Amino acid sequence: MSGLLAALGLFSVLPVPASARTPGPGVLRWLPVVGLVLGALAFVPALAVWRGSDGGSPLLAAVLVVGGLALLTRGLHLDGTADLADGLGSGRPAEQALAIMRRPDVGAFGVAALVGLLLVQVAALGAVLADSCRPAGLVAVLLATTAGRVGVLHAAARPAATGSSLGVLVAGSASAGVRATATVLLLAAAGGLPLAGGGNAADAVWAAAAVGVALAMTTALTAHAARRLGGVNGDVFGAVVEVGTAAALVVLAAGVTWT
Template sequence: MLSPARAVYVAVSWMTVAPVPQPRMPMDRSVGAAVMTAIPVVGILLGAGAAGLAAAMSTTDLPDAMIGALVVVALALATRGMHLDGLADTADGLGCYGPPERVAEVMRSGPAGPFAVATVTAVMIVQLIGFGSLIGQHRWYELALAIALGRIVAVIGCRRRLSAAHPTGFGALVAGTQHVSVIVWTVVASAAGFLCGLSPESLDVGAAVQGVVVTAVVVVAGWWFTAHCARRMGGINGDVLGAGIELGVTVAVVGLLV
């Protein structure tokens, strides 16, 4: 059983390009479970880094939309583009007709199809405009929160009711491993959303309620999306979890700007 600190370390080594040595341990389901429990911490680190980068670039003459685009690119580079790749494969899989075997074949086919291109393009455009809007208003906390909230969808996707689509691969390592963590991270995320309305001088009740509602929407959307993917694909795989993360970030940034 990994300690929480060790779980975060392994999660960072798996999910980012951070220059940390790869852990020397057998990669079994107990490790996979610990890593998925720690995924939101990786989201917090990425969100904080993205907010810091955006704040630094905002001191230049770069337009807000350009900074938003650069933040999207930086996040893609920091995560090896794996979530965008998962989004592309999942979009192509959901866009085809047929049984789970056919969906799996399309997802493994390699070249991105029209559904993949359209979905990834739409998500990146929404994110860069959304990030740019938050940056223009100097809402650094909300920017970091949106990025962190997306990672909760990966935890939700690994809940006990959903099995792995294939007996091998990342999905088999992590599917069905999360239970209490789903509840814990939902509560933590709701509290983080409430802090959107908190300032040193006062509490903006409307902003606080909005933050909590956005968190609830991300959780519900993530629950529905992963359940839908599991029905179409016969279970969960790593691509679905990556797609869920990107969609979670997108839903969160839109919700925070409504």
């Protein structure tokens, strides 16, 4: 439980004992569980404005969920996304790109990445909620928030970039067994939870596809970032979370469009 509490203290605003806030090499293995907790909590405000399918405002509900996730994480992953976009967008060598990423300001590439990702997440989730009952909507949110964080487990298998304090603590800490177990469990949940939420076989297939695409997208992003920066760091992890979440939601939105 100390690892879970450390993960909650590091990656969310949820209160944990001060003694449990020190991250260690095993903290990342709890990140998918953190995604489940945050996804469930962020979904609660949506229930005030959305009753399922066309009842209420699915778009406003999507805004509340995405905004809730940002608040629950202190914007940590969004900040990392903006920093990585500025660093990679600069086209500079690794050392200079990392220096740009450490600056406190957000550049044009970072702003464009944040606006684009948030718009995609809100629009995609809104499309999903417009065609879903409440249990199915919750399943969609949980799969998306967890998929991005399982992507971080895979990203952590790479060496840490120079000067990365967070990367030194957690990069390489998720073993192959942990990564494989988390991936298999997520795919199994993607196939089973839609059925439990009132969906059909097609919904389960699309949910599994959403997880697969999200992991493929995060793997590609991690490989590109590691090649450009010489390794991974906390900003890469943050971008992986946000890109994985967006990719999963886009595929789920495609599913409600074509089924």
